[in-house]
Amino acid sequence: MTTRHDLAGTLQELQSIKIDTLTVEQRKQIIISIDRDYEELAEKAEQLKLYTLTELDQGNPNVLAHCRKYTGRISEDMKEFDELRSTLVDSVERSLIKERMAKFMGGDKHYAVFQIVISTLIMLVLTLLVYDIVGGPDAERPNFLQGHIIFWIDAACCVIFMSEFLLRLKCADHKAYVWRHHWVDFVTSIPIPGGAQLARFGRFARLARFLRFARLLRFLRLFFLFWRGMDKFQDLFDVRLMKRTLKWAVVSTILGAILVYYLEGIPAEGTGEFGEQVKNIPLAIWWSFTTVLTGGFGDIHNPVTVSGQILTAVLIIMGMILVGVFTATLTTIFVGEQAEEIEKISLDLGHRIDHLTDTVESLKRDNDS
Numbered sequence: 001m002t003t004r005h006d007l008a009g010t011l012q013e014l015q016s017i018k019i020d021t022l023t024v025e026q027r028k029q030i031i032i033s034i035d036r037d038y039e040e041l042a043e044k045a046e047q048l049k050l051y052t053l054t055e056l057d058q059g060n061p062n063v064l065a066h067c068r069k070y071t072g073r074i075s076e077d078m079k080e081f082d083e084l085r086s087t088l089v090d091s092v093e094r095s096l097i098k099e100r101m102a103k104f105m106g107g108d109k110h111y112a113v114f115q116i117v118i119s120t121l122i123m124l125v126l127t128l129l130v131y132d133i134v135g136g137p138d139a140e141r142p143n144f145l146q147g148h149i150i151f152w153i154d155a156a157c158c159v160i161f162m163s164e165f166l167l168r169l170k171c172a173d174h175k176a177y178v179w180r181h182h183w184v185d186f187v188t189s190i191p192i193p194g195g196a197q198l199a200r201f202g203r204f205a206r207l208a209r210f211l212r213f214a215r216l217l218r219f220l221r222l223f224f225l226f227w228r229g230m231d232k233f234q235d236l237f238d239v240r241l242m243k244r245t246l247k248w249a250v251v252s253t254i255l256g257a258i259l260v261y262y263l264e265g266i267p268a269e270g271t272g273e274f275g276e277q278v279k280n281i282p283l284a285i286w287w288s289f290t291t292v293l294t295g296g297f298g299d300i301h302n303p304v305t306v307s308g309q310i311l312t313a314v315l316i317i318m319g320m321i322l323v324g325v326f327t328a329t330l331t332t333i334f335v336g337e338q339a340e341e342i343e344k345i346s347l348d349l350g351h352r353i354d355h356l357t358d359t360v361e362s363l364k365r366d367n368d369s
Contacts, residue, residue, distance in 0.1 A: 093177045131150070158189045245326045
């Protein structure tokens, strides 16, 4: 007899079945099945086309609505197959890379430890780079946090990051997959020295414009490193649309901060007329964040240039879209959970009604007899 404990165990096993828990062969078989489903969809589309053309030749106006209805269904099915197939193909490639990297390192435990080390180093470099941006001149820093010390620590970590990227590239069957999904790893594996280190490379490096460009490159690398850190912890978010929304929010905030700094903050260095609230990158990030999140109601800095005003308008519209999508995604998740509960209740009511109907029929037959 099945006990409640056995039922709970079976349900737990069913809930644990996900794409990544399947074997590589099982995933490949599903891909083959999806390819067959594509053929069936193509046949349905062809039949719908022939039927629509035939009815149109006979002057049937209702066939247009019929065509739009079933074309939409076929299109939705194709999108679902595309998304599932893309997920499966990426999952297979990811599993093969992980398996080969683990074999190269001597086992799954060594691979897991190496990934923990990479994540720890990412957080370390992120912390050091942020401190290098906001920590002030070297004279005000501790000896172990001088700019050149941070650069060499960053460079040493970049050697490890680049080694991981090259090993991943070597273990992949399709190199394009690695470049498509891990290009950020490559970018963040290139150390970019700060202004103090660049000044040692020659007189041209001391030009203010070049140093400003180098500062921008260094900050962009900090942003990509943060993006890479999000990818490392992406398993915390199972909803793809939510991950995409969060990433685009970060992109919008960072790009908005860089642009407002160059459009509104830099003139303040020479004239002091405006841009005090965005005169450096950290303040510009805060302005951009509040503009995206609140729709410009933060009232931290009102742009005075036409370019700055256009940028503000774009960020406000982008923020409205991102917040709307994020809210809608959360709502869909909660409504989905409620829908499951409603479906369970509906099924239970259906069983009760069927049982009641059988009871009534039985009593009726007894009375007739």
